[in-house]
Amino acid sequence: MEKYLQENISKEIKITKSFIKTTRVDNYVSIWKLKKPSEICFSPGSCFMIENIKESDFDKLKDLEIYGIGERKNEGFGRIAFGIQNDKNLTEDHLKKRKYFQNLQMEIPQIAKEFIKAAIKDIIVREIKTKAITDARDFNNKNKGKITKSLIGRLESFVKGSTDFENFKGKLNKNILRKPAKDQLENCTIEGMTFYDYLTESSIQVTDILKSSKLNSLSNELLINIYDLSKDVKLNNDLFNKYYLTFFAFLRKLIKKADVSGKKENNND
Numbered sequence: 657m658e659k660y661l662q663e664n665i666s667k668e669i670k671i672t673k674s675f676i677k678t679t680r681v682d683n684y685v686s687i688w689k690l691k692k693p694s695e696i697c698f699s700p701g702s703c704f705m706i707e708n709i710k711e712s713d714f715d716k717l718k719d720l721e722i723y724g725i726g727e728r729k730n731e732g733f734g735r736i737a738f739g740i741q742n743d744k745n746l747t748e749d750h751l752k753k754r755k756y757f758q759n760l761q762m763e764i765p766q767i768a769k770e771f772i773k774a775a776i777k778d779i780i781v782r783e784i785k786t787k788a789i790t791d792a793r794d795f796n797n798k799n800k801g802k803i804t805k806s807l808i809g810r811l812e813s814f815v816k817g818s819t820d821f822e823n824f825k826g827k828l829n830k831n832i833l834r835k836p837a838k839d840q841l842e843n844c845t846i847e848g849m850t851f852y853d854y855l856t857e858s859s860i861q862v863t864d865i866l867k868s869s870k871l872n873s874l875s876n877e878l879l880i881n882i883y884d885l886s887k888d889v890k891l892n893n894d895l896f897n898k899y900y901l902t903f904f905a906f907l908r909k910l911i912k913k914a915d916v917s918g919k920k921e922n923n924n925d
Contacts, residue, residue: 657704660725665716666708673705683731697726697733706738777891783865784895788902791846795903796910799844799851805911807840811855812904820893824900825856860896 658671682694709717717738724734764772814831818824832838832852841852849857885891 668708676702792906815900
C-alpha cells in the first residue's frame with residue numbers, strides 16, 4: 657500500500673500505523689464459463705494512518721477517491737476514502753471529548769443500572785461455579801474412596817429442596833445424624849475442617865466471592881451506588897444453591913470417572 661501511494665501521490669508518503677483485515681475473493685465470468693483466479697485483498701474497514709501529505713497532494717487524493725486504487729477497479733474493488741484532519745477538526749474533537757466527560761457526572765439512568773446489575777450478577781455466578789469445580793476437584797484428590805455417590809446424591813437433593821443455607825443445614829442435621837453417613841462426612845476434610853463442619857458452618861457469602869472476583873478492582877462507592885450486593889438476599893441464596901449443586905454434580909462426575917477407570921484396569925488384569 658505504501659509503495660502504491662508513493663508511486664501515485666508522493667515519494668515522501670509514509671504509513672505509520674495500520675489496522676487491516678484481508679480476505680480472499682474470486683469471480684465467475686459467465687461468458688467464459690470459468691472462474692477468475694482468487695486473489696487476496698484488504699477487507700472493507702481496513703485503515704491506514706498516512707503522514708507527510710502536503711496540500712498540493714489533495715487533488716491526487718480526490719482522484720483516488722473517485723477512481724479507486726489497485727488493479728481490478730472496474731470490478732468494484734479498490735474503493736478508498738481519506739480523512740484529512742486540520743486544526744479545526746482537532747479542536748472540535750477535543751471540545752466534544754471534554755463535554756462528554758463532563759456529562760459523566762450526571763445521574764446514571766435506571767436502565768443502565770439494570771444492565772450493570774445483570775452484568776455483575778453474571779460475573780459472580782460464573783465465579784461461584786468456577787470455585788465449586790475447583791473445590792470439588794481438590795476435595796476428590798484428598799478424599800478418594802471416603803464418600804459414596806449415593807451420599808452425594810442425598811446431599812444434592814437437600815440443596816434442591818432448600819430455600820437457603822439455614823434450611824439446608826436443618827435438613828442435614830435432621831437426616832444425617834446416624835452412621836455411616838455422618839462418619840463419611842467427618843472422615844473427609846476440606847479447607848482444614850471436616851466436610852460435615854464445612855457443610856454446616858461455611859455459608860457462601862457474596863462479599864467473599866466479590867473479593868476474589870474480577871469485580872474486586874471496582875470501587876465500593878460505585879458498587880453501593882449502583883448495586884449493594886450485600887443487601888441482595890436472593891442473590892446470596894442463589895449463590896448457595898449454585899455452588900453446592902455445581903460442587904456435588906462435578907464431584908459425582910469425578911467419582912464415576914474413577915470407577916470406570918478402575919473397572920477397565922481390573923478387566924485388563
